[in-house]
Amino acid sequence: MPAPPARTVLTHEDLLPHTAEPWPQPGAGRTADRWTALRDLATRDLPLVKLVEPHHDAAAILQDLGLPGPAADEIWAVWAAEPPFAVLTATQHDDGWTLSGTKAFCSGASLVTHALVTAETDDGSRLFAVDVGAEGIHPDGGARPWTGAGMRRAGTATLTFERVAARPVGAAGAYVDRPGFWLGAIGIAVCWIGGACGVAATLEAAADRLDPHGRAHLGATRSALDTAWLAIRGAADLVDDEDLDGVRAERLAQSLRAHAADVAATVVEHVDRALGPGPLAFDAAHAEHVHDLQVFVRQHHAERDLARLGSLEVIRDA
Structure with missing residues (x-):
């Protein structure tokens, strides 16, 4: 057999x-x-x-930081890896925050609806919520594809963010503190x-x-x-x-x-x-x-x- x-x-x-x-x-x-x-x-x-x-x-x-949890039809990821070769930066504008840069080790990038991501701010690393289907998020064409045998089915990718609208989740440092x-x-x-x-x-x-x-x-x-x-x-x-x-x-x-x-x-x-x-x-x-x-x-x-x-x-x- x-x-x-x-x-x-x-x-x-x-x-x-x-x-x-x-x-x-x-x-x-x-x-x-x-x-x-x-x-x-x-x-x-x-x-x-x-x-x-x-x-x-x-x-x-989200509960720890006083925000409502996922809806029944949403699937959330947490992308908090911060290797030196992929840096994501958050910038505050008059009408809110945007994220730009690269985020590595984004598991389920094509499967989830939302993600909590860490990004660098003037005050240090801070957590943000993003809609993964938002305009400005796409696979990083310059990144090496996942070729290892392990965890291939998890759909991990490196993503590029270009002025993606984001909502802060807690103050700087609140996620890890x-x-x-x-x-x-x-x-x-x-x-x-x-x-x-x-x-x-x-x-x-x-x-x-x-x-x-x-x-x-x-x-x-x-x-x-x-x-x-x-x-x-x-x-x-x-x-x-x-x-x-x-x-x-x-x-x-x-x-x-x-x-x-x-x-x-x-x-x-x-x-x-x-x-x-x-x-x-x-x-x-x-x-x-x-x-x-x-x-x-x-x-x-x-x-x-x-x-x-x-x-x-x-x-x-x-």
Whole structure:
């Protein structure tokens, strides 16, 4: 029997069942439900959760900053990457703000209806809301196309903005200064854990035919994933029960993200060592999921994020 083909490019209709209804807001009493939904979706389809998670993150951001959330027929993105090779600038005019420049790593650029984007102002980085269908937004013809195997179905593009009308969302710095920023960062770590669960599913499916070494690898993946999920569930209870300040929220998020990144790498390695090259060579869906996960986890900045974690002030009861 031939292996199942890799999945097709995502469409607007793929997203709607997961975005039409609001999700529980993080820190509002049902955080575990929100993070469980992210994990389960990531287990099945990482590019899909790569677009669904920002929509619900945008809803949380808008609520935190006192603005109405997305309408039922809208799909929102959050484009906040600020690499040095792509700079977006906001300019205030008598009749409002406009954005000009380039924005990289715009996932779902052809699928979403609206986006929250960061742009440089005289006061520093600031968040703006834009209608993605507005005049003046188009693909950057000079940008390199996405050619990697991972996350190709997420439709990530570099976009050029030419005097695009935009609405400010909070003051300069408000987007990252709120504790909710770090709850959203934990949501990404939950997606990495879910993605690792999807990789481990290939090993679980082979459990009956594993030799003792293979069973040891399966045990290692279960240990990594079980303890990671216990940490996530504990964090969900913590953020629901306590009003975390910025430092505590950041420390929690940085620790969980580092752990989740390590777990993802551990699971991929154990599945590879247990099953050999077969799944990567002959199972298109598994190979695609592995590549998707490896690209997604690179949102963790490795030693740079660990150095930041090590620089945070000591919290005695952490």
